[in-house]
Amino acid sequence: MSLKGAGYIVGAYEHPTRKAPDKSVTLLHAECAKGALEDAGLTKDDVDGYFCAGDAPGLGPLSMVDYMNLKCRHVDSTDVGGSSYQVAVGHALEAIATGRCSIALITLAGRPRSEGMATGTAPRAGNPAQAEMQFEYPYGPATANMYAMCAMRHMHQYGTTSEQLAWIKVAASHHAQYNPHAMLRDVVTVEDVVKSPMVATPLHRLDCCVISDGGGALIVTSPEIAKSLKRPLVKVIGIGESPKHQAGGEIDLTFSAAAWSGPPAWEMAGIKPSDIKYASIYDSFTITVLMQLEDLGFCEKGQGGKFVSDGNLISGVGKLPFNTDGGGLCSNHPANRGGITKIIEAVRQLRGEAHPKLQVPNCDLAIAHGTGGSLGTRHCGSTVILERE
Amino acid sequence: MAYVQRKIPFIGTPDTNPETKPFWDGCAAGKLILPRCTDTGKFIWYPRAISPFTLGPVEWVEVSGRGKIYTFSVMARAETPYAIAYVTLEEGPSMMTNIVDCDFATLKVGQDVKLKFVPTEGGPPMPMFAPA
Numbered sequence: 001m002s003l004k005g006a007g008y009i010v011g012a013y014e015h016p017t018r019k020a021p022d023k024s025v026t027l028l029h030a031e032c033a034k035g036a037l038e039d040a041g042l043t044k045d046d047v048d049g050y051f052c053a054g055d056a057p058g059l060g061p062l063s064m065v066d067y068m069n070l071k072c073r074h075v076d077s078t079d080v081g082g083s084s085y086q087v088a089v090g091h092a093l094e095a096i097a098t099g100r101c102s103i104a105l106i107t108l109a110g111r112p113r114s115e116g117m118a119t120g121t122a123p124r125a126g127n128p129a130q131a132e133m134q135f136e137y138p139y140g141p142a143t144a145n146m147y148a149m150c151a152m153r154h155m156h157q158y159g160t161t162s163e164q165l166a167w168i169k170v171a172a173s174h175h176a177q178y179n180p181h182a183m184l185r186d187v188v189t190v191e192d193v194v195k196s197p198m199v200a201t202p203l204h205r206l207d208c209c210v211i212s213d214g215g216g217a218l219i220v221t222s223p224e225i226a227k228s229l230k231r232p233l234v235k236v237i238g239i240g241e242s243p244k245h246q247a248g249g250e251i252d253l254t255f256s257a258a259a260w261s262g263p264p265a266w267e268m269a270g271i272k273p274s275d276i277k278y279a280s281i282y283d284s285f286t287i288t289v290l291m292q293l294e295d296l297g298f299c300e301k302g303q304g305g306k307f308v309s310d311g312n313l314i315s316g317v318g319k320l321p322f323n324t325d326g327g328g329l330c331s332n333h334p335a336n337r338g339g340i341t342k343i344i345e346a347v348r349q350l351r352g353e354a355h356p357k358l359q360v361p362n363c364d365l366a367i368a369h370g371t372g373g374s375l376g377t378r379h380c381g382s383t384v385i386l387e388r389e
Numbered sequence: 390m391a392y393v394q395r396k397i398p399f400i401g402t403p404d405t406n407p408e409t410k411p412f413w414d415g416c417a418a419g420k421l422i423l424p425r426c427t428d429t430g431k432f433i434w435y436p437r438a439i440s441p442f443t444l445g446p447v448e449w450v451e452v453s454g455r456g457k458i459y460t461f462s463v464m465a466r467a468e469t470p471y472a473i474a475y476v477t478l479e480e481g482p483s484m485m486t487n488i489v490d491c492d493f494a495t496l497k498v499g500q501d502v503k504l505k506f507v508p509t510e511g512g513p514p515m516p517m518f519a520p521a
Contacts, residue, residue: 121466128401134409135435137400138515139487140464145473148462156460156498198465201493248441249434249482251475253460377485 004268006097007104008226009089009234009386011040011219012347014325016181018332020213021114025335026057026067028109028215033068036217041229042103047219048072049101051088054079055110055335064107074101080243081372082282084108085218085339086382090239092220102222109215110335119211119336120144121199132246136377144208144285146376148200150253151287155202157254157302162202164305165286166193169206169329171313172283176326178355183210184330193286207286209327214334216344232351238269238385245378256288257381258295258369265383266297271365273297276385278349278360279320280342280368283327289313292369293320296383315358324349324358339370343384350388364388390493395469399512408438411449416513419506423482425450434482454504455479456518463493476502476518490519 013035020028029052037043050072056064060077064070074095078087085108092104112119120143126133154160170190176182188206196205226233242260266272273296281296283289290304298320299307312318325331325345328338346366348354354363366386373379403413415422424433424447426440432452433441440447461474472488488496489507502518509515 121464123398125398125400128405131406131437132435134399134401134405136485138397138509138512139473139485139517140395140467140471141473141485142464144466145462145464149460149473149475152462152498153460198463201461201463201465203462246434246483249432249484251434251459251483253475 001097002268003093003097003239004237005223005235007093007220007236008223009218009236009343009347010221010226010229010231011036011042012344013039014216014341014344015109015214015334017214018181018183018212019113020111025109025111026064028111029056029064029107030068032107032109032215032217033105036105036219040219040231042219044068044070046103047105049074049092049095049104051076051092051104051106053077053084053108053337072101080380080382082284082337082339083370083372083380083382084337085343086368086370086384087241087380089218089220089236089343089384090241093236093239096220096222102225104220106218106220106340107215108335108337108340110337111213112336113211113213117211120208141377143374144203145200146374147285147287148203149376150291151202153253154287154291158305160290160305162194163190164309165207165290166190167308167310168283168286168289168313169193171311172323172327172329174314175324175358176330178357179326179331182326182331183212203285203287209284209329209333209338212332212334214332216334216340218340218343233389234347234350235387235389236384237387238265238383240265240383241380243378243380253376255301256291256295256371256375257379258292258371258383261381261383262296265385269385271385275365276367277363278324278346278366279322280346280366281322282338282342282369282371283323283329284333284338284371288371288375292371296367296369315360321360324354337372339372339382342368342370346386350386390463390470392489392491392493393469395471397507397509397515399509403513409436412436413513415451416506416515420451421454421504421516422449422451432478432480432482434484452478452480455521456502458488458496458498458500458502459483460498461488461496472496487517488519489517
């Protein structure tokens, strides 16, 4: 059974906050839920399926459905980090197609900024019983240096340069100048990026995403219900998810899990990368974007550096407008998980509701790809392809 | 930027994953002892007592301690900067580690390195590598 077109995204909401010391994470989840339901023209009592990731406060989804007083027939708290929300869209399609729910609510929220979390540079001690923990933690794996090792290998193998990576940030900053909620609204140059302080070689400060509070929510529903609502129709036509890891020591950091999650999504959608008018690409770091673009087939493997250069990702300038909200690099990275905001901006573009300066003309096909976990050790790639009907 | 020894944190105890005792005993004795898949003969990183290649048995075997840097990154933002790396061992697998006793600025992907054990806080010494 193909899930192509089995669900539509009818509600999308991004919390405007970037710093919320006066609100709990649960309240932020609920505010996002309210926003997405209002966007769809639905109420909380319409929801019969709820999706969050494992970071939502409580045991899986239980505390959240209690807090929001949702009466659900189906819940799912699959956690694959920042890519959980693309995965949730796919799982919502499966649940809708098999009659387990009809209106699915997906929420994300968090406030690492208010909590003073050194997201990128502090190694995080986990449960020592976690299989790899004792064999990795002493070496100081943080987020930044894990992605940096991928960048270092990519540079060695393909000749990618810091200047090429910088173009990704430059493009994001060109977009963020129009987003009043973005944390970093100043347009930057390649020189600004490569002269910013080194965080973890070869990644500079401006190669890294922001640390922000906030959240987002989505409503996914059946074709019948979607067509009864008053919003533009955004159909899910392709989904894919795949984890990638160290393979017992046969480690290859030159590609991401997008190389595995992309092909089934393209096949389901029946389209190819050159058909895409707008791309939301997970941008925890500049290298994340570059590798995903290659692995999703937007350019040949190893040619990502050339592809992103000279403004090719800037809306109205280049061939592939990306992250027109400013993305994680400039706008926000709520809960250190950027998957949901990728989908939200793709929905805006398909509805024609992006900023007028950045709206892609006749935007009928978009992709929203997430990478969750750590690119240098174990992560998940998840791909959603959307069509405006 | 020259290497300065940092405090190496250790988490849990060698008893946390009791089946990996041969690895920890090796560390205590200054030997890098890794599991090798009995069925395929392939060495395994990170240590575990069931083969990730076949879910079959493993045997614990000392390796040479010679390898090449697969990739690395110097954490410039840390209080004491350090170089995390994957080193591809002569025997096959790539392992996460640190590169020590070096000028960080001269490190290169593909560089030959050799094993050196470095003390940790509250745990056994951990295998790291220095330029060969």
